[in-house]
Amino acid sequence: MSSEPEDLRKWRLPRGRHGLPREIVTRSQRERLLAAVVRVIAAKGYESTTVADILEEAGVGRESFYELFDGKRQCMLTAHSLLVDDLETRVKAAYTGSGPWEDRLRDGLAVTLQWFASSPDIGRFTLVELSAIGPASLERFQADFTRFVNLMEEGRGEEVPRPELPQATSLAVSATLACVYEEVVHERTAELPSLLPELTFELLVPFVGEEAARAQEQRAAAIE
């Protein structure tokens, strides 16, 4: 579970009567619960996590929990959506815009790696533990995957040659995801940003060929 109980205390509103409007209290309870469900599930696994664990981690009462969520599963899926939305927003900001496509792709990739490296919990929570919720996780995973494939397609300028491999974009998203997944499983997420040059190469090769991709790899290494 959380190694910094002190931080959690900070989340806690003062006990007893506090003059805060109910709406704000509820919102902060919701935020605390969502942060807690990520931490607890990343630490204990979805199956072994109970609502009581989430409540304890968040410092929120059972009644408040059930006012906000149907149960563990919905709480988890809400947190999952928020996290994926957040990643998408950040990648979009880095990737879409002006400048050479290769540079923007590298920047989008860098943001992704940094995002997963920022906390070991989010990768385990969004990628590994998702599958524990059963068949619904597959649809969710595919929907998330498609979002990033579409994002990459949309940001690809006219000047970029069409890749010969029909599923080159899926291959690129797969490369990123496979790499992140691997580092998550081996608890090495902190090292993800150092993989930027290699991944930049892998993503670009099917689009621009080996030579141009190698040049971008070297630029990525220099930036790092």
Place this chain on the structure above:
Amino acid sequence: MQKQSSSETLPNVLKLTVPSDIGVQSQSERMIDAMIASCAEKTYSETTIGDVVRGASISRTTFYKRFPDKRSCFDAALDHGIELVASTAAASRSSDDSPPEAVRKAAGAVLELLASQPDLARLLAVEAVAVDPAISGRYRALLLPAVEGLWNGDRPTEPRTSPSLAFGRGQLLIFNQVAAGRAEDLPDLLPEVVYLALAPFAGHQEALQQSRQVDEDSQPQPATPS
């Protein structure tokens, strides 16, 4: 998965004459088949030992004689699937194939196998990952040395890109296809799979060339009388 054991279709009289160890063998197979079918229908986590027992038409006692719990039955199903994939890949090629030819044939044969047995494909590509996130490590440990070994000595340099990453990408492509319920279309992924398997060792150009070859292999095929 299709029932492979033929014992069910034999008249009961004949069954009794089958040596007892063969009976045990086929019961195990039936339990494995039932596990695969049930996982495909309702996932591993929803599958109960009762489902396996019913699906295999055996008694609960028989189940526990062979497996201590649900997970060990699942693991046996997984082993069965991995062996089948490995033997299919091995049987698909001849020893004088060039490495790229061998990769094309083996990848094609394995994708065809998985397409013809969607339940098994689901077990290997989707359920196994959910049950044991470390399963990818086992697949990789089997597959990478096999692919790399094809080049034995022919390959002048170190891998140009990470074979391990290529494996992860291929696994995800297959996962996506199977998870979407389109296991029967897995052979469509052959160009990408061939590309991924070859690029780390042969480079982008050669890998692309070989993935093109896949289309040429499959296109001019004259209609064979069935």
